[in-house]
Amino acid sequence: MGDLEKEKKKWQEKLKKSTQCTMPKFETISGSPVEIVYTPDDITDLNYLRDLGLPGEYPFTRGIRNTMYRGRIWTMREFSGFGTAMDTNKRYKLLLEHGETGLSVAFDFPTLYGKDSDDQLSHGEVGKCGVAISSLKDMEILFDGIPLDKVSTSMTINGPASVVWAFYILAAEKQGVSSEKIRGTIQNDILKEYIAQKSWLFPPEPSIRIITDTMAYAAKKVPQWNTISISGYHIREAGSTALQELAFTLKDGMTYVEAGIKVGLDVDSFAPRLSFFFDSHLDFFEEIAKFRAARRIWAREMKETFKAKKTESWLLRFHTQTAGCSLTAQQPENNIVRTAYQAMAAALGGTQSLHTNSMDETWALPSEKAVLIALRTQQVLAYETGIINVIDPLAGSYYVEAITNKLEQGAYEYFKKIDALGGMVKAIEQGYPQREIAHAAYQYQKALEKKEKILVGVNDFTMEGEKIEIPILKIDYTVEQEQHRRLEELRKKRDNTKVKKRLDELKQAASGKDNVMPPIIEAAREYASLGEICNVMKEVFGTYREPPMF
Amino acid sequence: MKKEKLRVLVAKPGLDGHDRGAKVVARALRDAGFEVIYTGLHQTPEMIVETAIQEDVDVVGLSILSGAHMTIFPRVLNLLKEKGAGDILLIGGGIIPKEDMQDLYKQGVGKLFGPGTPTSEIVEYLKEFFKIVDK
Numbered sequence: 001m002g003d004l005e006k007e008k009k010k011w012q013e014k015l016k017k018s019t020q021c022t023m024p025k026f027e028t029i030s031g032s033p034v035e036i037v038y039t040p041d042d043i044t045d046l047n048y049l050r051d052l053g054l055p056g057e058y059p060f061t062r063g064i065r066n067t068m069y070r071g072r073i074w075t076m077r078e079f080s081g082f083g084t085a086m087d088t089n090k091r092y093k094l095l096l097e098h099g100e101t102g103l104s105v106a107f108d109f110p111t112l113y114g115k116d117s118d119d120q121l122s123h124g125e126v127g128k129c130g131v132a133i134s135s136l137k138d139m140e141i142l143f144d145g146i147p148l149d150k151v152s153t154s155m156t157i158n159g160p161a162s163v164v165w166a167f168y169i170l171a172a173e174k175q176g177v178s179s180e181k182i183r184g185t186i187q188n189d190i191l192k193e194y195i196a197q198k199s200w201l202f203p204p205e206p207s208i209r210i211i212t213d214t215m216a217y218a219a220k221k222v223p224q225w226n227t228i229s230i231s232g233y234h235i236r237e238a239g240s241t242a243l244q245e246l247a248f249t250l251k252d253g254m255t256y257v258e259a260g261i262k263v264g265l266d267v268d269s270f271a272p273r274l275s276f277f278f279d280s281h282l283d284f285f286e287e288i289a290k291f292r293a294a295r296r297i298w299a300r301e302m303k304e305t306f307k308a309k310k311t312e313s314w315l316l317r318f319h320t321q322t323a324g325c326s327l328t329a330q331q332p333e334n335n336i337v338r339t340a341y342q343a344m345a346a347a348l349g350g351t352q353s354l355h356t357n358s359m360d361e362t363w364a365l366p367s368e369k370a371v372l373i374a375l376r377t378q379q380v381l382a383y384e385t386g387i388i389n390v391i392d393p394l395a396g397s398y399y400v401e402a403i404t405n406k407l408e409q410g411a412y413e414y415f416k417k418i419d420a421l422g423g424m425v426k427a428i429e430q431g432y433p434q435r436e437i438a439h440a441a442y443q444y445q446k447a448l449e450k451k452e453k454i455l456v457g458v459n460d461f462t463m464e465g466e467k468i469e470i471p472i473l474k475i476d477y478t479v480e481q482e483q484h485r486r487l488e489e490l491r492k493k494r495d496n497t498k499v500k501k502r503l504d505e506l507k508q509a510a511s512g513k514d515n516v517m518p519p520i521i522e523a524a525r526e527y528a529s530l531g532e533i534c535n536v537m538k539e540v541f542g543t544y545r546e547p548p549m550f
Numbered sequence: 551m552k553k554e555k556l557r558v559l560v561a562k563p564g565l566d567g568h569d570r571g572a573k574v575v576a577r578a579l580r581d582a583g584f585e586v587i588y589t590g591l592h593q594t595p596e597m598i599v600e601t602a603i604q605e606d607v608d609v610v611g612l613s614i615l616s617g618a619h620m621t622i623f624p625r626v627l628n629l630l631k632e633k634g635a636g637d638i639l640l641i642g643g644g645i646i647p648k649e650d651m652q653d654l655y656k657q658g659v660g661k662l663f664g665p666g667t668p669t670s671e672i673v674e675y676l677k678e679f680f681k682i683v684d685k
Contacts, residue, residue, distance in 0.1 A: 124622065128618060238570050329666055362645070363647060
């Protein structure tokens with residue numbers, strides 16, 4: 001028995017006699033048990049060059065770039081959108097003025113579901129959860145006065161991603177910026193829609209076809225664009241554990257790579273433009289370990305399994321959002337603190353881009369005051385705490401390396417389970433990830449109600465009869481009326497013969513094997529609306545209803 | 551109350567796809583001994599009321615986080631009345647400001663449960679409302 005092992009045994013005997021336990025259980029927020037202390041014995045198998053490597057070198061555990069934040073601080077990219085394009089344009093200009101370095105578009109529910117603002121089912125929802133974009137005209141207004149060759153834009157859009165992307169490409173063109181110059185991301189990750197976010201339009205097979213079409217189109221025409229933001233955020237927000245978030249996201253990613261290869265694309269032609277999106281939740285070290293494990297797993301799979309040759313194909317580049325589901329409606333100012341800790345975890349985890357939540361998001365969309373605090377949170381983190389000075393400072397920590405390894409092992413176990421079910425698409429059809437998530441969400445709720453987990457202000461440290469004294473943003477009904485009016489005007493002013501022709505051409509392409517992006521762009525150019533374009537695709541591809549289960 | 555077990559319909563109206571809360575509440579109500587039917591997503595008020603009547607429920611619970619509550623709750627209330635099912639209790643949860651909650655209570659909504667509400671509170675409320683005594 002080594003010296004350390006002997007000492008540890010003695011120490012554990014003494015520990016049994018001490019009074020312990022301020023909490024009933026010591027686990028991560030995901031329910032993963034943790035030891036009281038970690039020592040070199042917990043990472044005896046760690047080989048520095050094989051498991052960690054140097055920054056910017058395989059397997060990229062420590063970070064994807066050799067300079068990391070010394071070379072480029074993560075993009076400060078606040079997810080925003082509400083009301084009309086004009087309302088949101090103002091908010092974007094405010095954020096850019098205050099130092100945000102990238103844009104991120106939040107669309108309203110009608111837009112997310114490919115419906116125009118004047119669709120019957122859009123009633124009551126226009127502009128409420130994001131900006132209403134029903135046509136190219138709206139997109140032009142959204143970015144009016146914002147040069148699209150100078151800023152990158154991330155758009156959280158999935159089912160109708162191809163159409164909204166077309167609107168953006170054309171809006172840039174109208175500014176004189178070619179598609180080769182624009183930079184940004186469309187979320188376009190349909191697998192996690194079926195699993196968690198639920199904003200699909202069509203069934204899985206045609207949805208994946210559209211995604212491979214976008215990958216092929218970007219490779220030729222929009223080379224600086226990230227075609228998918230393979231997301232774990234929504235999976236986590238739906239209640240999954242950190243491990244499930246990691247495993248399901250990476251498995252989704254691998255499924256897209258397989259799909260691209262299946263339609264004949266060279267993996268190195270599209271893999272460098274796949275990007276990721278993770279949650280940064282409350283358990284500080286678990287999150288940092290999760291990001292590190294993600295990079296290592298992805299690099300290995302891309303290099304060894306998919307045989308990608310370019311280094312760029314092996315890099316897991318990601319955006320992070322602090323955990324919305326961890327925020328409380330009670331004592332909302334505490335959310336500023338939660339968000340700050342989560343932002344720090346994301347930065348220590350090596351994120352390329354970060355959104356910090358606003359304190360009022362359990363009540364409404366962010367007010368100006370709240371979103372500026374969220375942005376300042378990132379700026380204080382970047383410029384005052386010193387963490388940008390050193391790459392992956394937690395490497396070598398016995399705890400962090402141990403849980404990085406543990407999460408990696410757990411992820412591979414999930415990959416095996418999903419493969420046994422026939423792959424991710426089949427697993428989704430059988431409800432497997434959905435059930436895992438619902439179970440985890442329920443376990444967490446039970447733990448809260450039993451006070452096995454504490455949520456300050458909610459099940460402990462509560463304030464009876466507290467008054468909420470923060471400004472709350474309200475979106476009123478005039479947004480919907482305004483959108484109705486503008487759509488009516490649009491339909492009168494455009495050349496409806498051309499619109500019909502382009503929509504017919506799109507229907508043909510969708511029915512065959514041609515890439516749908518060019519005909520979508522041509523229809524959008526003639527000011528066909530989002531709903532009109534999506535409806536044509538629905539006619540060809542059908543719709544999808546998930547079996548209700550809980 | 552007419553049957554053995556209280557029958558509850560948990561519904562997701564409108565376009566909002568965030569179903570974590572609805573599913574957690576559905577499970578908790580089932581574990582508490584109620585009969586729970588979950589509609590799934592993207593329900594219109596008409597679909598919800600039709601299902602409520604078909605399934606002969608005692609309670610309808612709506613989960614709305616999209617800000618559309620002032621449109622959807624009144625619509626469901628009116629439809630229930632129109633179809634002669636006005637005695638079905640309407641409750642709900644989600645992101646609903648306190649002033650809006652008061653407004654909806656005045657219109658006839660039973661109780662609204664905001665973020666952070668323990669599921670046990672919903673169970674207790676229903677047991678009290680329907681005078682259910684644990685055997």
